[in-house]
């Protein structure tokens with residue numbers, strides 16, 4: 001009899017106790033949120049902004065424009081608001097009480113104040129706390145979110161692997177992986193099938209980044225979905241699903257997304273798969289590096305040459321360090337970060353490059369651009385060997401040819417480089433978000449930014465407590481920076497030296513600038529150049545749906561609610577980075 005009575009007694013006492021604790025927790029939270037909201041409503045009054053609702057701030061404006069039914073990136077909502085405010089250099093979005101206040105930046109001068117070091121922030125303003133939503137994807141010790149001296153140490157460790165000199169030793173890998181990409185496109189051209197370019201581009205960038213970063217070839221381009229590394233518990237499946245499971249910032253307030261209990265469990269599971277596989281690979285890399293050092297020691301003793309070529313970025317970074325559990329855990333974070341940061345962004349760039357090529361058959365200006373690209377490739381690679389000869393020439397392995405490849409990819413493709421830069425200007429896949437710390441004993445100096453205020457005056461405004469989003473999309477579309485043709489795709493602007501010299505510092509920032517700029521930008525640019533050299537003369541692209549044919553300059557932003565006409569230009573949605581909404585559905589043919 002004693003047991004049930006005890007159980008009843010416990011349950012009777014425990015339930016009210018739990019309710020009381022929950023009530024206290026919720027009350028404290030509510031008070032915190034209310035105080036934060038009231039404080040924010042009093043601050044930042046001078047910063048240009050839409051009228052604020054006394055309770056909901058700018059949430060209602062954002063809610064209208066970011067309605068989850070409208071599948072589009074928050075940048076489009078910011079653009080509409082920026083235009084309605086008369087295109088100020090920066091403006092405020094107060095998303096309290098649900099979220100904090102954000103300064104949205106559309107001007108390169110302000111962007112530079114944020115991303116360059118200053119007397120208070122040695123390595124520029126700290127990254128935003130919103131990045132923590134990705135911690136399972138990139139690891140808690142990731143270079144992307146690390147701060148201060150810890151970040152500096154990591155960055156120094158990996159910089160050598162991403163330097164142009166070292167990357168050129170890996171050109172051969174990029175070229176051979178691009179050959180597989182071209183072969184896949186040739187097969188698709190022969191079949192006449194409609195395909196999703198995102199899948200092909202992602203498989204290519206996955207193969208490149210895993211091979212150059214960890215010397216591990218997952219053969220993403222030749223492995224069918226559902227098999228091996230792409231199987232239900234495979235490493236590539238885990239990496240891609242983790243990316244999809246990141247909390248979707250900027251899709252409006254949807255309680256089913258906020259309070260979804262399954263998402264954290266799934267993320268945890270795939271994180272375990274990902275971490276376990278990578279830890280094994282990193283141990284192998286450390287062993288390979290130690291063997292190579294020992295072998296080269298013997299070679300040196302024998303007087304023979306050392307073979308330092310084609311060492312992965314990780315091996316180079318770990319060389320000489322003692323392989324303890326902490327180093328392996330930390331390196332897992334970095335490799336996860338490179339796989340995430342290097343895969344989707346570069347795959348998105350490749351999709352937009354091909355999209356811009358697809359406009360040539362119906363747009364005279366795009367046809368002229370294509371003609372210039374073809375001329376450049378003909379003059380660098382010649383016509384002998386046919387339209388796909390570039391990879392044969394770039395892929396030659398004797399010493400002299402390798403130097404030639406380095407020179408071609410380094411400086412002998414100015415128009416191709418212009419085409420890539422213009423693509424990144426109009427379709428930047430990523431941007432930076434920072435957080436200005438509140439004033440505190442550790443942060444006693446007020447953080448000031450020179451801003452244009454509501455009265456039109458330029459002055460120093462205190463911005464402690466603000467999150468700052470340097471919106472590359474707005475900076476790159478800003479007519480005050482680029483001229484009246486800012487929204488037009490015009491690679492020729494990049495070969496006009498006078499025009500380029502007239503641009504303000506930091507106008508072009510797809511890889512961000514300052515100490516926290518993209519470590520992989522050289523790699524991304526080389527990948528893009530090799531892909532363009534491989535496809536421009538050989539293939540003709542046709543965008544299926546959202547082709548851009550019916551695009552007018554004064555057209556409204558995409559609605560994404562199923563009412564957009566198939567002939568308007570494809571737009572981006574937010575999947576951690578900005579990715580084309582339809583995965584870039586295409587048809588491809590061999591060019592006649």
Ligand code: HEM
Nearest residue numbers: 144338341342345346349430431432511512518519520524
């Ligand atoms: C077109 C391709 C790419 C674009 C547009 C791009 C863009 C960016 C941007 C905007 C940032 C700043 C992010 C922030 O402040 O939070 C960044 C940082 C970073 N990117 Fe990239 N990226 C590209 C390719 C790559 C590649 C290929 C890799 C490496 C494998 C890479 C690795 C990183 C890392 C590790 C950081 C953090 C650097 C730090 O904070 O020190 N990215 N990238």
